[in-house]
Amino acid sequence: TQLLEQSPQFLSIQEGENLTVYCNSSSVFSSLQWYRQEPGEGPVLLVTVVTGGEVKKLKRLTFQFGDARKDSSLHITAAQPGDTGLYLCAGALGGNQFYFGTGTSLTVIP
């Protein structure tokens, strides 16, 4: 059983559509990160959220940290083929360790 569950696991949408990816846990995290990973490469950090209720925007991507710091969401507006990839959330429990979510594989069809 993984600490962080992401949904959906797979998502295939048309270019221009909007989508939301969810990252849920029963644990409270001191911080939570979102990453995007391309095949055969390491994850690339998109954002770090720290405060409950925090919302951060990165161009067409909006990230929200739940009030209780147990969950997070990633919303992409007007998805583009370049957004295709594996999206991973990762939570820190206050120590050194990071735990990754189950992952969401996104495909944006031109």
Place this chain on the structure above:
Amino acid sequence: GAVVSQHPSWVICKSGTSVKIECRSLDFQATTMFWYRQFPKQSLMLMATSNEGSKATYEQGVEKDKFLINHASLTLSTLTVTSAHPEDSSFYICSARIVGIPSHNEQFFGPGTRLTVL
């Protein structure tokens, strides 16, 4: 920016041999490095936390005698897969935290090493 490298980027070995993977922080010092493994189309699973100058902390279910970790300096951690078997074939990724920066636990990832055991 903070750059982490891994070497080799891919390796193929025979069953029963040992393989060493290096993880280096190129432009910063890292007191803590992490090792993950990732199976195809799955997420990253934390294997161990590597602290410079001390023994690594392994996650439950990870055999410390099979996956030897050494963090001899602030810029280098190594993972040795001993007596590798086909089930050890995976994508191994390291990450590093920057010393002295209150970065809310941000970590920077290497590009990964693809291990195939025949």
